[in-house]
Amino acid sequence: MNFKKLFTLLGMFIFLFSFVNAQDAKYIGAAKCKMCHNKAEKGEQYNKWLASPHAKAMASLKGDEAKNPKCLKCHSTAAGVDQALVMSITVAEGVSCESCHGPGSLYKVATVMKDQKLALSKGMILPEEKVCKKCHNEESPHYKGFNYKEYSAKIAHDDPTTK
Numbered sequence: 240m241n242f243k244k245l246f247t248l249l250g251m252f253i254f255l256f257s258f259v260n261a262q263d264a265k266y267i268g269a270a271k272c273k274m275c276h277n278k279a280e281k282g283e284q285y286n287k288w289l290a291s292p293h294a295k296a297m298a299s300l301k302g303d304e305a306k307n308p309k310c311l312k313c314h315s316t317a318a319g320v321d322q323a324l325v326m327s328i329t330v331a332e333g334v335s336c337e338s339c340h341g342p343g344s345l346y347k348v349a350t351v352m353k354d355q356k357l358a359l360s361k362g363m364i365l366p367e368e369k370v371c372k373k374c375h376n377e378e379s380p381h382y383k384g385f386n387y388k389e390y391s392a393k394i395a396h397d398d399p400t401t402k
Contacts, residue, residue, distance in 0.1 A: 263323075263324055263342075264324070264341065264342035264343070264344050264345045264346075264361070264362040265324050265325065265326035265342055265344040266316060266317060266320055266324055266325050266326055266327075266328040266337050266342045266343070266344070267326050267327050267328060267337070267342070267343045267344050267347060268317075268326075268327045268328035268329060268332060268335060268337075269285065269288065269289075269294075269328075269332050269335040269336050270327070271327065271343065271347060272284075272285060272335075272336045272337075272343065272347070273285040275349060275352070276336075276398075280399075280400065281398050281399070281400055282396060282397055282398045282399050282400075283396075284336075284396040284398070287394070287396040288335070288336060288394075288396065291394055293333055293334035293335070293338070293394065294332070294333050294334070294335075295333060296313075296314040296315065296333035296334045297314055297315055297330065297331055297332075297333045298333075299314065300314055309378075311330070312374075313334070313373075313374035313379065314333060314334065315330045315331075315332065315333055315334070316328060316332060316333070316334055316335045316337050316338040317329055317330045317332065317335075318330045319338075320342075324342060326344055334374075338374075339364065339366040339370055339371075340363055340364050340365075340366065341362045341363055341364035342362060343362075343363070345361040345362050346358040346361035346362055346363040366391075368387040368391075371385070371387060371390070371391070372385065372387075375390070
């Protein structure tokens with residue numbers, strides 16, 4: 240009988256410990272991505288993003304649009320996600336890296352990023368058309384059509400060392 244209680248308590252402890260230690264991926268912001276993704280030899284992904292309309296998405300909102308949740312969900316990564324998952328990203332960043340690649344807190348480490356399979360298991364996303372169409376769709380009052388192949392080529396920012 241004592242063993243049964245002991246195993247029950249041990250099982251409950253293990254369950255609670257694993258629940259407390261479970262970690263959701265959090266949004267860390269483009270500044271954290273910049274640390275590794277701004278080197279010329281790696282493709283300067285951060286600078287390419289900074290020069291893109293995605294980085295300027297908040298500036299494109301006019302008047303009340305800048306406070307409208309329907310607009311903010313697509314014009315700002317930080318505004319469009321569960322606030323409990325926001326770590327160090329800001330609304331002003333606009334559409335940052337993590338809108339397309341997923342929250343980076345669990346895959347940001349260089350040793351993880353060097354292993355794509357591991358990075359994907361830690362929450363990194365390889366963006367596909369459906370990721371883009373979460374925002375580039377008919378719900379937007381400014382929608383003018385979306386050609387994935389054409390537009391993804393305009394924002395391409397590959398790492399030449401991985402080819």
